[in-house]
Amino acid sequence: xxxxIFSVLLFFFSILAGLMGALTGLGGGMVIIPxxxxxxxxxxxxxxxxxxxxVIATSSGTSIAYLKEGYTNLRIGLFLETxxxxxxxxxxxxxxxxxxxxICTLFSFVLLFSAYLTIKRKDEHETFSHSHxxxxxxxxxxxxxxxxxxxxxxxxxxxAALTIMGIAGILSGLLGIGSGALKVLAMxxxxxxxxxxxxxxxxxxxxxxxxxxxxxxxxxxxxxxAIVFPVMLGVTLGAFIGAKLITKIHSRSLRFxxxxxxxxxxxxxxxxxxxxxx
Amino acid sequence: MRAQQKIIAVxxxxxxxxxxxxxxxxxxxxxxxxxxxxxxxxxxxxDSWKMSVHQLFQFAFSFTPLGYIELGLLILIYTQIIRVALxxxxxxxxxxxxxxxxxxxxxxxxxYSNFY
Numbered sequence: 001x002x003x004x005i006f007s008v009l010l011f012f013f014s015i016l017a018g019l020m021g022a023l024t025g026l027g028g029g030m031v032i033i034p035x036x037x038x039x040x041x042x043x044x045x046x047x048x049x050x051x052x053x054x055v056i057a058t059s060s061g062t063s064i065a066y067l068k069e070g071y072t073n074l075r076i077g078l079f080l081e082t083x084x085x086x087x088x089x090x091x092x093x094x095x096x097x098x099x100x101x102x103i104c105t106l107f108s109f110v111l112l113f114s115a116y117l118t119i120k121r122k123d124e125h126e127t128f129s130h131s132h133x134x135x136x137x138x139x140x141x142x143x144x145x146x147x148x149x150x151x152x153x154x155x156x157x158x159x160a161a162l163t164i165m166g167i168a169g170i171l172s173g174l175l176g177i178g179s180g181a182l183k184v185l186a187m188x189x190x191x192x193x194x195x196x197x198x199x200x201x202x203x204x205x206x207x208x209x210x211x212x213x214x215x216x217x218x219x220x221x222x223x224x225x226a227i228v229f230p231v232m233l234g235v236t237l238g239a240f241i242g243a244k245l246i247t248k249i250h251s252r253s254l255r256f257x258x259x260x261x262x263x264x265x266x267x268x269x270x271x272x273x274x275x276x277x278x
Numbered sequence: 279m280r281a282q283q284k285i286i287a288v289x290x291x292x293x294x295x296x297x298x299x300x301x302x303x304x305x306x307x308x309x310x311x312x313x314x315x316x317x318x319x320x321x322x323x324x325d326s327w328k329m330s331v332h333q334l335f336q337f338a339f340s341f342t343p344l345g346y347i348e349l350g351l352l353i354l355i356y357t358q359i360i361r362v363a364l365x366x367x368x369x370x371x372x373x374x375x376x377x378x379x380x381x382x383x384x385x386x387x388x389x390y391s392n393f394y
Binding site for chain 2: 002003005007040041046053057063070075078086092207210211213215216219221222227229232236
């Protein structure tokens with residue numbers, strides 16, 4: 001295979017990754033790492049470096065659109081990011097000491113868990129009349145746009161969300177992913193935010209968390225520009241398209257199909273890790 | 279809130295556009311020079327890209343195809359630092375001490391991880 005063919009193929013897979021990342025909130029890393037490792041036999045550390053760049057590109061590409069629409073809650077994003085960046089720094093510093101087999105095994109379980117959460121999720125849950133004391137003190141409650149005007153929401157269980165964010169940060173640094181699924185879980189299930197607020201705020205956050213890990217990955221030499229450039233260009237394009245499409249398409253069936261694909265990839269990664277073929 | 283969100287969106291758009299243009303320029307030059315060569319997978323998997331921050335900047339401004347790509351990637355990452363730093367400035371202007379400190383804390387972690 002020539003460099004041109006490799007780059008073009010990776011570019012098209014990356015468009016798909018960016019598109020899926022923007023539409024499902026799962027992040028581009030879920031596609032990029034398996035494609036690079038299983039299909040192109042790239043060293044998993046370099047695949048993780050490329051994935052981190054894809055996460056930053058997805059976050060940047062989608063945040064622009066979502067910020068303008070007014071869904072993203074910047075105060076919640078920033079507050080939770082304090083735990084995520086500490087976790088990401090710890091995870092990224094640990095990465096060289098952890099075996100590739102353990103990374104692949106952990107990555108497979110994170111994929112399966114993310115797919116499960118994506119299939120299981122309900123579009124909206126009940127609204128609350130009160131909020132957690134930290135949410136009041138930090139002024140985290142806000143409004144989000146609906147077809148009937150802006151609707152207020154009350155934030156719940158802030159400490160639980162902060163704890164989940166720390167774990168999400170460690171996984172992000174350790175596996176080179178955005179941990180979007182865990183971040184959405186923290187905001188959707190713990191804080192009980194409207195789903196669109198959770199996914200858009202998560203999209204805003206994953207780029208910042210990944211930028212912390214990317215700094216460490218650069219220093220360790222895991223970001224190879226010859227592998228990363230098709231990923232960065234493709235994911236950015238895919239994320240822009242996804243951010244435009246998200247308001248126009250119903251993503252429930254898409255989420256289901258994507259989750260099944262993620263499960264199959266996870267099983268294959270797990271098999272390779274168990275047989276030592278990584 | 280809306281004004282604040284738009285203030286963050288503009289530097290993000292500028293950063294992403296600049297980063298994409300740099301990477302695109304490097305990618306085109308790299309593929310024109312090496313596109314027809316066989317993919318050196320063993321070399322790609324074993325090449326060491328470990329560099330100090332100084333070497334990283336030297337490489338990014340070496341005006342080589344891969345140097346342009348590296349410059350674009352650095353712009354993309356530093357855009358994340360700028361967007362959080364801008365939020366710190368915004369909250370400081372509003373007199374919101376808690377969120378000024380929170381934003382500054384995240385900015386410091388970002389700077390430490392990228393320049394340590």
